[in-house]
Amino acid sequence: MSSPEVHSAHHAPTSFIGKYVFSKDHKVIGIQYYFLALFSVLLGMTLSLLMRFHMVHPDMKVGWFEKLWPTAAAGGIMTPELYLSLMTMHGTIMVFFVLTTAPQSGFGNYFLPIQIGAEDMAFPTLNMLSFWTTFLALVVMVAAFFVQGGAPLSGWTAYPPLSGVGRISGPGEGMGQTLWIISIAIFCGASLMGAINFIATTLDLRAKGMSLMRMPLTCWTWFVTAILGLFGFAVLLAAGILLLLDRTAGTSFFIPAGLVVSDQILNHKGGSPLLWQHLFWFFGHPEVYIAILPGMGVTSQLLSTFSRKPIFGYRAMIYAILAIGFLGFLVWGHHMFMSGMSPYSAFAFSVLTMTIGVPSAIKTFNWIGTLWGGKIRFTTAMMFALGFVSLFVTGGLSGIFLGQPSLDLYFHDTYFVVGHFHMIMGVAAIFGMFAGTYYWFPKMFGRMMNETIGKIHFYLTFLGVYAIFTPMHFLGIAGNPRRYADFTNFEFMNSLMPVHTFMTHAAYFTAAVQLLFLFNLFWSLKKGAKATDNPWESTTLEWTIPSPPPFDNFGGHHPVVYHGAYEYSVPGAAKDYVMQTDPAAVSH
């Protein structure tokens, strides 16, 4: 691993490959991750549109379905197996390659070193490796679409025995599932590499004066998220290896004895599908905090900047981040309330789950406290941060329902769950990414995005996502099951189909609106107004350097930090913000 001081002694790379492909510059790597996630989100969104189409038109013949999937969509109609494989890949790609990647590895890689005053991450070579390993994982994942049998259909949760017995359990469960597991295993390795970098960088590379209690909240969330990833992905890797062995080496870690699948008695002995669930969800719950924490950090940053006020309760925010991270490891059982667990275990998990509501609520109240009495600047970035708060509350509230075993008895495997996690992950976390994009685009690319298009993008997306996902809660209450390819066999579902149609149309609409964002993003790269060093009048270290930053971030200087990250509207100060590096003391 190359050491930091060696890095600064080198000149910037000159070849195209060195500058843009195998770059060790955290800024380039951050952008690479961002565009990997952008590609993935477009792919994942396409899959979801196909799913939504099928749900309301299960019997409609579509010519090009047959061209793409001659067996799985023979006659132009999607088989249920094809639907389930699209669903599996949608979830997998979105959770791993979008939500785990962009907020942490994308923005975190780019801005953590700068915000703490470092020239680069602690281990630049490892950083480069972590990106290309993630890229390899994505290639392997996408390859699952193209092998015989196609992509797996066991859900992003890959429960055995379905995922563990091999080709015999259905299309996609042959090579497709194996590639899925291998891809996830590779992804675990990449995450681990990233976590090492984030943690070592945060602990050891902070500039003079940048104490932990002066770090921006974005850095705190990236730090805690890295710790969650470190522990969570290690467990997922173990589980994945065991599952792979069950599939390929005839072991029976997860597959019970006496199973008959497709009229064949399987030769497995005494494994436990529940074991997979425990191992998976021990990873899976911290994973969702990995998806949301960086968005919380960005929101805190933006609400403070654009209210021209310090973040309300900075210390409490840090304790809340730590509490959410810690408690996140203790609640995995709430994904398993219906697995046959003892009610006492369920009670324990339920109480712990509700406990997480406390630091989450603290953060929400502190966000409101930050806004209170502020001079609010309604930039697009700010709108998305506000949208994050709204969606976090909405998505979080349904979580409280699901955290009661007695209610989960009813809601489990219904659309109530689907509505919950989409609100909180599929929307709130995405809004965090949008907020980060609009906020940091000037710094990354030296140009401003168009604010008008941005605002339209915000309003229409905000409307659209509420339109898509709010009805899911009511569908769940009405008993609409999840992971079903179509509902035409169930009479009670007939009255609910108009709701599905509405949601599908809202999905088309919201997807189309994202074209505005894509246009804005790519057009502004070339034609946006030139950005100054600090267009938002923000206080953190990235706004002290040029847009875009030079190769070694601080141009050979070592920044010294004198203030916390949220010195806005300080009485007696010349301007309504004091940069962290401003030596002109402001006293209190």
Added chain:
Amino acid sequence: MPGSLAKDAVKGPPLPPDAGDFGGGGPGGRGTSRRASLTGMVVLLAAITMMFAALTSAYVVRRGMSNDWNALPLPHVLFANTAVLVASSAALELARRRLKSGRRGEFNRYWTAGTVLGMLFLLGQAYAWHELKEAGIFVATNPSSSFFYVFTAAHGIHLLGGVVALIWVSVQALRLQLGPGKRTVVEVSALYWHFLDGLWVYLMVLFLFWG
């Protein structure tokens, strides 16, 4: 309320940072990179611990679950392997201390000895697997054997990575390019190795008492 962050604002002209952790006195400098490398290694070890914790949990649960658990007869060579690994750790530790005090010749000898013993351990593990195969015990034979193979393979793969690092250091040392100033890579490799040694002892205890 505006300007309510009083605690961290500094009075007067630029002063050295306030008491408490400020990231080690600034960026750059050998101290920072040394500390970062050690932090990175500790973090890696935490992840490896979690992975083996997950496997242990699966192992314990599976063992308690049904009545088809056939305790695996541990190949005797494993005890010799354990001794070899402990010896290699001891050799590396002696080497590390010699380097610190600048006794490079002795460092080379002890480090090379540790590396060779490490490779011997891996060979011994391969032999243990061979013995099991001769006895007709494969990865899918029974749950106990499945876990044994998974644990030893996982440990072995990590150790192989460690051996690569040890060899790299050996080569650097023999090329006379490894003075006390380059201590960090030695410290970090030795730490990794000691951890895997400890992990192996733990696994032996697990096999012996929970097999």
